[in-house]
Amino acid sequence: xxxxxxxxxxxxxxxxxxxxxxxxxxxxxxxxxxxxxxxxxxxxxxxxxxxxxxxxxxxxxxxxxxxxxxxxxxxxxxxxxxxxxxxxxxxxxxxxxxxxxxxxxxxxxxxxxxxxxxxxxxxxxxxxxxxxxxxxxxxxxxxxxxxxxxxxxxxxxxxxxxxxxxxxxxxxxxxxxxxxxxxxxxxxxxxxxxxxxxxxxxxxxxxxxxxxxxxxxxxxxxxxxxxxxxxxxxxxxxxxxxxxx
Ligand SMILES: Nc1ncnc2c1ncn2[C@@H]1O[C@H](COP(=O)(O)OP(=O)(O)OP(=O)(O)O)[C@@H](O)[C@H]1O
Numbered sequence: 001x002x003x004x005x006x007x008x009x010x011x012x013x014x015x016x017x018x019x020x021x022x023x024x025x026x027x028x029x030x031x032x033x034x035x036x037x038x039x040x041x042x043x044x045x046x047x048x049x050x051x052x053x054x055x056x057x058x059x060x061x062x063x064x065x066x067x068x069x070x071x072x073x074x075x076x077x078x079x080x081x082x083x084x085x086x087x088x089x090x091x092x093x094x095x096x097x098x099x100x101x102x103x104x105x106x107x108x109x110x111x112x113x114x115x116x117x118x119x120x121x122x123x124x125x126x127x128x129x130x131x132x133x134x135x136x137x138x139x140x141x142x143x144x145x146x147x148x149x150x151x152x153x154x155x156x157x158x159x160x161x162x163x164x165x166x167x168x169x170x171x172x173x174x175x176x177x178x179x180x181x182x183x184x185x186x187x188x189x190x191x192x193x194x195x196x197x198x199x200x201x202x203x204x205x206x207x208x209x210x211x212x213x214x215x216x217x218x219x220x221x222x223x224x225x226x227x228x229x230x231x232x233x234x235x236x237x238x239x240x241x242x243x244x245x
Pocket of ligand 1: 133134135160163166213
C-alpha cells in the first residue's frame, strides 16, 4: 500500500544511476508501434493492467455501429479456465468503459427505476436518489449495484469521482430494508452494517452519501474515527448504532 501510494502520489525520488540495471530493463522494450503493446504489457495479468485502455489503439475504442453508440464490451468468465467475451449494452454517464469479469454476471441496470421492479428497491430510496440529483447510474453503479443486490461478491476498481460509494451503499440500505427500530422482524440489536474507509475525509464523504439515502427514516448512521472506534466495544453504544462508518 505504501509503495503504491508513493508511486501514484509522486514525491519519491529515484536514483537512476544507482539502479542503472533496473533502468535498462525498462529502456530495452521501448519501441512501441502505433496500436501495439509491448511484450511486458502482454505478460501483465489483465486485472493489474490499469492502463490498458489508455494504450489501446483507436480501433479498439470503436463501438460496433450495429449495436449503437452505447454498446460496450464486457468480459465474462465462462468457466474457471475459459473466458468468453460477451457484448452487453453498457451505460452511460460520461460514456464510462466498463469491463466485467465473472460467472453469470447480472444484467446492467440502465436506470435506477429498473432496480425497483427487478430487486424491489424501495420507493423511498428511489425518491432519495432523485432528491440527491442522481437521475441515472454511472457505469460502476449500473454494473455494480445489480451484482450486490443479488448478494454476489464484488471487487471493483473505478476512477475517483465515478460514484463507487453509492454502488455499495444503495445495496446495503436496500438489504437492511428499514431502520432496526421500526422493523417488524426481530433484527436484533447492534451494528447491522459496517463500512471501513482508510481516511477521515473518505469516511466523511461516505457518511454524507449515507445520510442522503437515509432521508425520511430514522436510520442511526454513525461515523467513528480511530479515536472513537473503541466505543463500539461498549454494548450500550453498540445497541444504539445501526450502521457505522
Ligand atoms: N448517479 C449519479 N448521478 C449524479 N451524481 C452522482 C451519481 N453518483 C454519485 N454522484 C456524485 O458524484 C460525486 C462522486 O461520487 P463518489 O464520491 O461516490 O465517487 P467515488 O468513485 O466513490 O470517489 P472516491 O474514489 O473519491 O471515493 C459525489 O458528489 C456524488 O454525490
